[in-house]
Amino acid sequence: MDDKHMQIGEVAARTELSLRTIRHYEETGLVLPSARSQGGFRLYTEADVARLMVIRRMKPLGFSLDEMRDLLEATERLDSGDALDAAERNDLLCRVRTYERAASEQVDKLRVQLSRAEDFAATLRTRLEHDASIAPS
Numbered sequence: 001m002d003d004k005h006m007q008i009g010e011v012a013a014r015t016e017l018s019l020r021t022i023r024h025y026e027e028t029g030l031v032l033p034s035a036r037s038q039g040g041f042r043l044y045t046e047a048d049v050a051r052l053m054v055i056r057r058m059k060p061l062g063f064s065l066d067e068m069r070d071l072l073e074a075t076e077r078l079d080s081g082d083a084l085d086a087a088e089r090n091d092l093l094c095r096v097r098t099y100e101r102a103a104s105e106q107v108d109k110l111r112v113q114l115s116r117a118e119d120f121a122a123t124l125r126t127r128l129e130h131d132a133s134i135a136p137s
Helices: 010-014 019-027 047-059 065-079 086-134
Strands: 043-045
Touching: 010 019, 010 043, 010 047, 019 047, 047 065, 047 086, 065 086
Parallel strands: none
Antiparallel strands: none
């Protein structure tokens, strides 16, 4: 194994994803190991890790596997260095922009949920502090 390739355990540690999750993403075709060792171990590159990190960031925002695949395909096409005509480039950028908007909307919803959760925790804390101050000694 050379310095460019990592085994699945190292990838799992770096991405904070379980081995099972990484294998699931392989089964669904989202992330395929770039190579296999002579012993058959999955080998991943930095590009594979970057792809897994995109997936890891999309999952808690509620994106489906198909949406993850679509975004990854669009960004890889944009990053490929291949000559793109204006229409294809605009289409790819439009797809990425759609995901950016959806992610931003989800972040806004999560901020509201977090604020409500913080208010609720503060209400409970206040209740406990109040009850503790009037409890008989």
